[in-house]
Amino acid sequence: MIRKILFSVLLCLAVGLPQGAWAQCQAINEAFQSGEQVVYDLYFNWKFLWKKVGIASLTTNATLYQGKQAFRYSLTSVSSKQCDFFFKMRDTLTCYTTDLLEPLYFRKAAEEGKRFTIDEAWFGYADGLSKVRQRRTWINPQRDTQEMEYSDNRCIFDMLSILAQARSYRAEDYNVGDKIEFPMATGRRVEQQTLIYRGKKNVKANNDTTYRCLVFSFVEYDKKHKEEEVITFYISDDRNHLPIRLDLYLNFGCAKAFFKRVHGNRYPLTSVVDD
DSSP: OHHHHHHHGGGGGOOOOOSOHHHHHOOOOOSOOTTOEEEEEEEEEETTEEEEEEEEEEEEEEEEETTEEEEEEEEEEEEOHHHHTTOOEEEEEEEEEETTOOEEEEEEEEEETTEEEEEEEEEEEETTEEEEEEEEEEEESOOOOEEEEEEESSOOBOTTHHHHHHTTSOGGGOOTTOEEEEEEEOSSOEEEEEEEEEEEEEEEOTTSOEEEEEEEEEEEEOTTOOEEEEEEEEEESSTTOOEEEEEEEETTEEEEEEEEEEESOSSOOTTEEOO
16 A cells, blocks of 8 residues: 555645646656655554555666667565464565656566465557556465456556656646546556645655655545545655655545655755754
């Protein structure tokens, strides 16, 4: 669940530009460079105590996809040995985009407890539409493979490609309370996502440094259309737009992800606040 946060939402800074899907899916990368690696500490609230339960690492590299220039993004989440006793987590999310950040392929291998599944999504563009073909493969327990197809006149993202593209959007384009809606492929289905811009706040990370951040909320709506906050996340207010902290509200408790360090960032972290 923490993994899903870390990135589906992450990019809050996203979308909602009302044009054809082809135009929406293209963006100029202005935030990151090949070789960037970001590391997070993951925590869970257990009986009013915050316990470190694992780490997550997000890396970005230039590569080739089917012979063409592309970016490869990889997110790995690993639970600690102490946490493994209660719930083992070994998740790897991978996606490829064009050099203009259009989604091409997404894969999520999730070993969680005794369950092991692989979700995949292949993206295409034709006739003014974004199209995605998805497949879930069950490794343990063994079940029939599930497949589905979907198309939309908006760009369809996955958990990582939305992060990659949204990092290049400008915060000045948003006002407090603005809602950003977009479709996201999970590997099993396409879900409509809603993000709300909340403003700015100073946040302390796990490297004893405070950052000026943009605050976004990932929300869901119940049957009565009542808004429920699922995740609050804090993005560095500089040209890197690095996720600094994520707060996740679960039915059985709360989880947090804290920025620990970054290597290979494209720009200086000018969002650092002097104490």
